[in-house]
């Protein structure tokens with residue numbers, strides 16, 4: 139059977155490949171998948187259950203329920219002073235995953251170059267490739283705090299560069315950007331006439347300084363597609379709901395694709411999302427407090443056992459260096475899994491520059507983290 143060349147060009151997800159291995163094993167402590175270990179707060183679940191009892195089981199407007207889009211608009215206005223028209227500038231999507239896919243499909247065509255950071259979230263490069271565009275990775279090594287600078291962006295731009303994807307706090311490194319750093323980036327984005335796709339799905343999980351939404355920066359609302367969702371902040375990964383906000387022509391183009399593919403997000407998830415925006419803040423703060431405690435523990439234990447690790451500024455990932463072991467990140471993760479039954483993700487799953495690191499998710503119970511770190515210590519001691 140002849141498969142599309144574009145599809146053949148993209149590799150299967152590095153994380154999935156590794157975790158298929160984990161699934162077949164018993165008693166593994168998995169610090170691999172990037173999802174909260176909390177269940178969705180009860181009031182959100184209850185609202186969804188009640189909506190089913192009330193008989194809300196239909197399709198909704200393709201763009202998402204008007205009430206939800208209004209709630210999102212109000213939320214962004216209250217939080218950041220951002221003004222998005224709920225009729226034309228907001229689209230409710232099946233997670234940030236769909237929002238990102240739609241945004242790329244709406245703006246990228248054959249030959250267009252899209253700047254991505256390396257390492258970065260696994261789907262960015264492949265989705266650009268699927269649209270016949272060219273992902274252009276910009277290395278963000280640990281010496282640079284895993285961040286890109288305006289200079290890096292300028293150097294990577296060509297006449298064919300259409301857009302840049304920035305995700306902060308960042309998966310997999312936990313790095314984030316101050317307002318000053320983002321302002322410097324916004325200046326080069328404007329000068330180069332780029333579209334910014336800003337994936338801010340971890341915006342609620344920042345530990346050291348406040349989060350700045352990219353479109354609040356001068357001149358950026360007009361050229362930014364702002365992507366956010368409910369998966370991480372509200373522990374709602376399984377509900378599959380997110381949203382995109384941006385210039386009306388881009389949102390209209392994204393909506394056109396969404397109409398033919400997803401049609402709309404399940405109404406139950408939209409009902410739950412309304413409740414999350416209404417009353418979810420306390421739950422976010424509670425989960426964040428726990429993530430902060432774990433971050434401190436994991437990072438200090440990693441440094442103690444000889445795996446140098448910077449303090450991540452956000453999200454729920456630590457990204458220690460494993461260079462001192464002399465192993466590749468794949469070898470390290472494979473041997474750790476085989477000998478100690480602890481699963482971490484090889485840094486190369488996120489791009490070539492992830493070599494020399496592994497990603498450890500601390501969205502796992504404190505007990506699990508304690509035990510996993512002890513096993514890792516044993517692993518390093520037992521090495522020949």
Ligand SMILES: Cc1ncc(COP(=O)(O)O)c(C=O)c1O
Nearest residue numbers: 172233234235259309367369380
């Ligand atoms: C940076 C980033 N963007 C998007 C997603 C996908 O999120 P969603 O569940 O909203 O599709 C993830 C999930 O891990 C992520 O880490």
